[in-house]
Amino acid sequence: MKLLIKGGRVIDPANNRDEILDILVVDDKISKVDKSIDEEADKVINAQGKWVMPGLIDLHVHFREPGFERKETIRTGSRAAAMGGFTTVCCMPNTEPVCDNDIVVEFIKLKAERAGIVNVLPIGSISKGMKGEELSDIGRMSKAGICALSEDGKSVLNAGLMKNAMRYASMFKLPILDHCEDPSLTGKGQMNAGERAAFMGLAGISNDSEEVIVARDMILAQSTNTPIHLCHISTAGSVTLIRQAKERGVKVTAEATPHHFTLCDEDITDYDANYKMAPPLRSKSDREAIRQALSDGTIEVISTDHAPHHTDEKNCEFQLALNGIIGLETSFPLANTVLVEGGYLTPYQLVEKMSANPAKILGINKGNLSEGSVADITIADPNAEYVIDVEDMVSKAKNTPFGGMHVKGKILYTIVGGEMSVEDGKLMKR
């Protein structure tokens, strides 16, 4: 099977490339990347005017399986991933049971293989049952194939346990992706503390609830000389702390989500829980700091924090509504519209943040279009304009505030291991 992608703008930061090139895929590998390849192929994609990128990688999704299948399954979630241009996604361990042992890891891998549309890499929990008391079976999970550790949804509050986890994980070269939040500072907060919360009569969540753990994590990363990856950074203060830590050589990386660089607390009206997430949508100036941090490289990854919930869990009292929104199918268009069109990122930087950098953090041979690499390729039309329609989404969940938003940038092809998962904007596997 030969696939020829002709005349596209090949954006491949891992190989320091951004030019018009052809790509020849033979079976599951990239066989050749060159100027005008003349070869007979079973299939030719005319990619003129399109971006040809290494398959997008998302470090942060919730596929809810096992345990919460009414929200999403590995099957429906990975289809949403494919539609969003993602060839590899990492799923968080806050399932039921928690992914804290090799049996659950094997289960997720099996389900992902059966879903058979994108690469799904399980993330193991840091502590057993995500209770923050004792380490989970990190070594056995590593052997079973987890890609990282996380306690996403909360922080490991015991700093001693966190320090042990960082030292132990480094032995297996497992990155730790940390959700930074001190619940004693979040309190009963429902949205960002500030004028909007005062106006709405909702209890506020101050920026310090994130920042104290950001600071602590980086202090521990420095004292243990191990890497730390900080999830969904949302405040200007966190950005400053990360910038300072990088200057003194701390091995810290950070991610931002499309909702945190697109929306702010002023967008919350009428107690619509599709705007409720953790961390909350912050102020306009925090949002600007996140955009700047993406622009100057302080934040090197865009992750979706795809968090599906059932309609009943969102159409209810704001205080009872669960945190999070879906994000896989809107991530690329939002990043392109807000960050590239908005002048914060070049297309090259965008691909770094959505593919090359996440691969680097995971330490996997993906996120590049090198000859000989597995053919995970995403092709997008950066100029296609459309209005987001929630009903078009393939995720089982519909909890997103982005319906009706005008965006630019559409995923046309998602190629996973040389096979078409999405072709011409349509899902190829049911």
Next chain:
Amino acid sequence: MFKGKDLLGLRDLSKDSIMEILDEARSMKKRIDNPALRDHTLNKSSIVTLFYENSTRTKTSFCLAGAYLGGIVQDLGVSTSSVSKGESLIDTGLNIDKMGVKFMIIRHQMTGAAAVLARNVRACVINAGDGTNEHPTQALLDMYTIYDYLGGFEGLKVVILGDISHSRVARSNAFGLIKLGARVTLAGPSTLISGSMRALGVEVTSDIKGAIADADVVMGLRVQFERQKNMPFPNTREYSTLYGINSDLLRYAKPDALVMHPGPVNRGVEFTSNVIDGKNSVINIQVKNGVAVRMAILKLLYEANPDL
């Protein structure tokens, strides 16, 4: 003309609508003492009260208002019935909606609950207090009382004292009074007020004397420090020492300033007894005005929604 299906708060109510309610309340007040004037304005419309939080006073006030206008009032004992069986607010609302109910009056411990109910049911929803958000009928009765005694709002200085950050009464009053041209000062200990409240257009201070100086209205809020971890304030004794209003402090206000309180008042905590029972106090008048204001709201909503 008063419009809209629901009364959720004063944040989204226009100045004209507020004045329409206050003027209507004036004519309603006459009916309270004279049973001959009570009529069938509501034409046997059903009114259901859903009080997820107990408040005998507010509920009684609504029930009497409905009865005086010829409505059929029924309390859904939500604190004891469906909720304990785990039924969601929306499901409860949809159920009641099917029974030919015209008004739902909801008191709920969570901010936004009335709004969520309102957008899921056909009936008119009246917010009788939601979380730390709004308590519009209380604020309207407070405003009516001010209107009755002082004749208007333009340029008045109204100071509201106490646990401001958790007070829906303070918030509704602030939204309404500012729309009508009053100056509102919120005062309390630093852990119970937040500078971001200035977004409402109010002054925020911890300086009690400065707050009371030349005030036309001194409104106290009920102070309730439940025993909990990480309390924002040591105890009520410390509160009354620092923020309780006695006759010495009241002297800083204008001589004929109104002393108000949404009740139930803790004697010796928010106000000393001689302030509560003093010549400036209109606390007992407020209660009567509450029935009148609620009658006015029911009547105006009824007339604004003839198709329901």
